[in-house]
Amino acid sequence: MCEVQTAPIRWVRQMLFLWALTALCVISGASASQAHARDENYVWINVETDRLSGRFEIAFDDLRDRLGIAIPEEQDAREAAVRENAAEIQRYIDENFDFLIDGAELQVIFGEAGLAPGAETRFASFAFETAPIDPPDQIEIWNEILLSWESPLYRSLIVAEYDRKRGLTHPQDHVVQVYGPNKTLQTLDFTNLETILTPREFVWQGILHVIAGPDHVLFLAALLLSAVMRMAPPRHWEPAEGMGKVAWNAFWVITLFAVAHSATLALTVLGILQPNIQLIESLIALSIVVVALNNLFPVLDSGRWLLIVFFGLFHGMGFASAMSDLQFRLVEPIKILLNFNVGIEIGQLIILFLLLPLFYMIRKTAFFRRWIFQGGSLVIAAIAGYWTISRGLGL
Numbered sequence: 001m002c003e004v005q006t007a008p009i010r011w012v013r014q015m016l017f018l019w020a021l022t023a024l025c026v027i028s029g030a031s032a033s034q035a036h037a038r039d040e041n042y043v044w045i046n047v048e049t050d051r052l053s054g055r056f057e058i059a060f061d062d063l064r065d066r067l068g069i070a071i072p073e074e075q076d077a078r079e080a081a082v083r084e085n086a087a088e089i090q091r092y093i094d095e096n097f098d099f100l101i102d103g104a105e106l107q108v109i110f111g112e113a114g115l116a117p118g119a120e121t122r123f124a125s126f127a128f129e130t131a132p133i134d135p136p137d138q139i140e141i142w143n144e145i146l147l148s149w150e151s152p153l154y155r156s157l158i159v160a161e162y163d164r165k166r167g168l169t170h171p172q173d174h175v176v177q178v179y180g181p182n183k184t185l186q187t188l189d190f191t192n193l194e195t196i197l198t199p200r201e202f203v204w205q206g207i208l209h210v211i212a213g214p215d216h217v218l219f220l221a222a223l224l225l226s227a228v229m230r231m232a233p234p235r236h237w238e239p240a241e242g243m244g245k246v247a248w249n250a251f252w253v254i255t256l257f258a259v260a261h262s263a264t265l266a267l268t269v270l271g272i273l274q275p276n277i278q279l280i281e282s283l284i285a286l287s288i289v290v291v292a293l294n295n296l297f298p299v300l301d302s303g304r305w306l307l308i309v310f311f312g313l314f315h316g317m318g319f320a321s322a323m324s325d326l327q328f329r330l331v332e333p334i335k336i337l338l339n340f341n342v343g344i345e346i347g348q349l350i351i352l353f354l355l356l357p358l359f360y361m362i363r364k365t366a367f368f369r370r371w372i373f374q375g376g377s378l379v380i381a382a383i384a385g386y387w388t389i390s391r392g393l394g395l
Contacts, residue, residue, distance in 0.1 A: 036116075036123060039154045040329070041145055043097070047163040047190055052106075052139075053129040054161075056093055057116045058146070063124060066146050067092060071124070079115050082124040086113035090126055093145060099130060100140035107131040135165050138189045143179040152271020153330050155180050160193050171195075178327050181271070196327040199335040206343020209322050211350060215284055215387065216315065218380050220348060222291040223253060223308070224355045225373050228363040235298050237373070239363045250356055254348045256305055260312025261319060262341045268320035269337060280317045282392040287311035288384035295377035319344065 036042070042057040060071040060078070069085045071078055082089075090110045099106035108128050116123035145156045158177035160170045176193045177186055197205065210216050227250040229237040240246050267273040290307070294300055300307060319340075328336060362368040389395075 036118075037329070039151070041156050042123075042159055043143065043145070043156065044159045044161055045188070046161050047135045047165050048129075049164050050132050050134070051130045052099065052133075052135060053127075055116075055128065056097075056126045056145070057123045058089070058126075059123050061122075062146055063089065075121065078121065082115065083113050086110075086126065089113075089124070093126065096144040096146075098142040100142060101133075101136060103140075106133065106139075135190065137191050138187055140185065140187050141177070141179075142185050144184050145179075147179060147181045147184060149181050149271065149274065152181055152274075153333070155330055157329065158188065163190060166190070175329065176327075178329060180324075182324060194327075196329060198328075199332050199339055202328070202336050202339035203343040203346070205323075205326060206340040206345075207347040207350070208343075209319060210344050210347025213322070215288060215318070215384070217351060218384060219284075219288045219291060219311075219315070220254070220351050221355060222288060222295060222377060222380050223257075224250060224352065224359060225377060226295050227253065227356060228359045229373070231298050237295075237298055243357075243360055246360055247356060250352055251349075253305065253308060254352060255345075257308050257312040257315070258341065258345045258348065260309040261316030261344070262337075264313045264316030265319045265323070265341065266316075266337050268317050269323060270333065273317065275317045277317075277321050278391060278394060280314055280321065282388055283314045284311075284318045285384045285387035285391055287314060289381050289388060292377045292381035292384065296374060296381070 036057075036059075038059075038061075041059065041062065044054040044057070046053045063069040063071055063085075067089065069081075069089065071081050090113070094108065094110075097108070099108065108130055111127035111129065113124070113126050115121045116125040141158065143156050143158075147154060147156060156179040157175050158179070160174045160176050162169045170193065174193070175196050177188060178196055179186065210220075226237070228240055228246055230240040232238045264273060268275065290311070294304070323340065330336070359368070359372070362372070
C-alpha cells in the first residue's frame, strides 16, 4: 500500500530532474560560433551582379594529412608553399566541387591563392569566380571536398558574405549549409539563406521529431494502451490498478526506449554505424506491428522491456536519419546529441501526459476495451503493416 502511495511522488521527482537537465542543456547550449574549427573546410559564396564569387578555405593540417601537401610553419614560407602547390589543390577542388544550373556545370575560374584572413593563418585560401551569368535564385551545389566515410565527422560548410544583386550583407560567419559524407548534393536558395541550427535548438528539434513523426507516435500509443492493463492468467488483459504504479511503469518503459535509441542515434550520427535506411524504416514499422499485435494477442509481459530496448535500437537509427536532414555543425557533437535526446524524451513524455491519464480513467469501460484498446491496436497494426510492406519494397 505504501509503495503505491509514494510512487507518484517519486515519479514527480523524476520529471523535475528531467526538466532541470533540459534547462541546463538549454542554458549551456551556446551557438557554435567559432569561424574556423577542426575537421571543417569552408566555401565562401557571394552573389555579384553578373556572377558568383568567393573562396575555398582548407586547413594546412588537411592539406598535409589528406592531400599529402606539406605546409611549413614559418609565416612567409606558408604563403609561398600555398602558391607553389595552388595548381594541384585547385585541380582537386575542381574535381570535387561543382555549381549546377539545370544539371549543367557552371565554370569556376580560380584567382589568387594565399592565406585565409584571420583564423591565425592556419588555412589556405583560393579565390574564385564563376563564368558571367545572371545569378539565379537557386543553384545546386555538389560538394565532396575532403568528405569520405573514413572521416565521418568531417564537414564542408557553405558561408555567405554578401549579395550585391539583392543589396544584402549577411552577418559575420553566416553558415548556410553543411555537407557531409552522406549529404553531398544540396540546393542553395539565395532568397532564403537561413542560418544553421545551434546546439540549444536541438532540444526543440528533438521534441518536433517525436510529436510530428507518425511512426514514433503510433509506437508510443501502442505501448501506452497496454500500460493501463496487466496480463492475467491465462494470458489475457485486465485493468491495472493504481495510477502511481501505472505511471511509474510507463515512465520507465519510455525511458528504456529512450536509452536504447540514444545509443544508436549517437553511433549513427558519429558515423560508427552506417545502416541501410530503407531496411531500418521497415524494421521501425515492423516494431509497431509487433507491439500492437501483442495488445491483441498477449504473449509478452515481463519480458516486454527487452523487446522495447531491441526495437529502440532501430528507432534511434531512424532518428539519426531524420537528424541528417538538418543543417548543423559537428564541432560540439556531445552537446548536440544530448540536447536532441533530451528533446526526444520530452516529446515522449508529452505524449505520455496526454494519453496515459485518459486511458487510465476509461480503462475499465467496455468502450475502452473494444474500441480503444482492441480497435485502436488493430488500426495501428494495419497502418504499420502497410508501412512495413511499402517501405520494404521501396514504394
